[in-house]
Amino acid sequence: MDIRNIAIIAHVDHGKTTLVDQLLKQSGAFRENQHVAERAMDSNDLERERGITILAKCTSVVWNDIRINIIDTPGHADFGGEVERILSMVDGAIVLVDAAEGALPQTKFVVGKALARGLKPIVVINKVDRSDARPDEVHDEVFDLFAALGANDEQLDFPMLYASGRQGWADKTLEGARKDLSDLFSLVVEHVPAPGLDKTKPFAMIATILEYDNFLGRVLTGRIEQGKATMNMPVRVLRADGSTVETGRLTKLLSFRGLDRVPVDEAQAGDIIAVAGLSDATIPDTIAAMEVDQPLSAIPIDPPTLSMT
Numbered sequence: 001m002d003i004r005n006i007a008i009i010a011h012v013d014h015g016k017t018t019l020v021d022q023l024l025k026q027s028g029a030f031r032e033n034q035h036v037a038e039r040a041m042d043s044n045d046l047e048r049e050r051g052i053t054i055l056a057k058c059t060s061v062v063w064n065d066i067r068i069n070i071i072d073t074p075g076h077a078d079f080g081g082e083v084e085r086i087l088s089m090v091d092g093a094i095v096l097v098d099a100a101e102g103a104l105p106q107t108k109f110v111v112g113k114a115l116a117r118g119l120k121p122i123v124v125i126n127k128v129d130r131s132d133a134r135p136d137e138v139h140d141e142v143f144d145l146f147a148a149l150g151a152n153d154e155q156l157d158f159p160m161l162y163a164s165g166r167q168g169w170a171d172k173t174l175e176g177a178r179k180d181l182s183d184l185f186s187l188v189v190e191h192v193p194a195p196g197l198d199k200t201k202p203f204a205m206i207a208t209i210l211e212y213d214n215f216l217g218r219v220l221t222g223r224i225e226q227g228k229a230t231m232n233m234p235v236r237v238l239r240a241d242g243s244t245v246e247t248g249r250l251t252k253l254l255s256f257r258g259l260d261r262v263p264v265d266e267a268q269a270g271d272i273i274a275v276a277g278l279s280d281a282t283i284p285d286t287i288a289a290m291e292v293d294q295p296l297s298a299i300p301i302d303p304p305t306l307s308m309t
């Protein structure tokens with residue numbers, strides 16, 4: 001299956017959760033399998049009960065037979081390089097902006113990093129149903145913000161949609177048909193390149209997100225950079241200095257479906273997966289097939305920066 005990996009960047013309250021919920025509802029995955037919605041909710045309740053991550057870091061929707069992995073970015077500056085690591089898994093980004101609030105400086109950090117990585121963001125001016133919406137001004141604000149952050153001409157020529165996540169539509173014009181989110185789905189598929197990764201090399205991924213789960217233990221999420229992961233395969237964990245930290249097996253191999261993580265037998269280059277079964281692996285280690293003896297070029301961890309708004 002074809003894949004697109006995108007980050008979603010938004011200031012808190014600008015409607016990220018509502019929009020992603022609508023993308024889930026309107027995506028093919030739900031039409032193919034109505035139980036997904038129920039299951040996703042169940043797992044959320046379970047997580048709430050267990051007091052762990054409530055919001056999915058990665059949501060996966062299927063549209064026209066293409067899997068779109070949507071990765072959440074922290075809405076603020078961070079100290080550990082998490083933003084860079086997350087952005088290293090994606091080939092595009094949606095910058096979601098409230099049509100009344102405008103481009104708030106808090107998203108500057110993440111947008112700046114996305115532009116510096118050469119990503120060409122899609123801008124969604126959201127909540128245009130608000131009576132105090134000022135979509136045209138906000139469009140100009142976003143342009144000015146991108147320019148101030150050093151965007152190149154191509155990045156400044158960003159595709160843009162007006163939307164109401166709450167009403168479940170996105171459109172190129174304010175006078176548009178206001179039907180559904182199909183324009184946003186198509187824009188993502190057309191504008192964001194597919195991950196161009198080598199499927200024939202031996203398996204390797206970079207551990208990008210580390211979580212602890214009461215049942216699974218250490219869960220490491222990352223994008224498969226090359227090859228294919230299979231359930232239970234023996235793997236080597238390599239640190240950036242080239243040393244082998246441990247060897248073990250992928251006792252759990254999980255792929256994202258909706259808001260849920262489901263066990264799969266195998267996953268291919270470009271997909272974002274979560275693995276368990278390793279006791280020492282951490283971020284940003286390389287998890288790879290036994291024959292791999294070099295870590296993938298690790299993403300440098302930023303030294304703490306104090307000048308952030």
Ligand code: GDP
Nearest residue numbers: 012013014015016017018127130164165166167
């Ligand atoms: P998040 O913090 O970015 O995830 O934002 P939420 O999706 O939780 O939304 C924040 C608030 O904005 C909630 O009260 C939503 O009901 C409201 N909201 C979300 N989308 C829209 C929209 O399209 N139009 C309007 N008017 N309100 C919205």
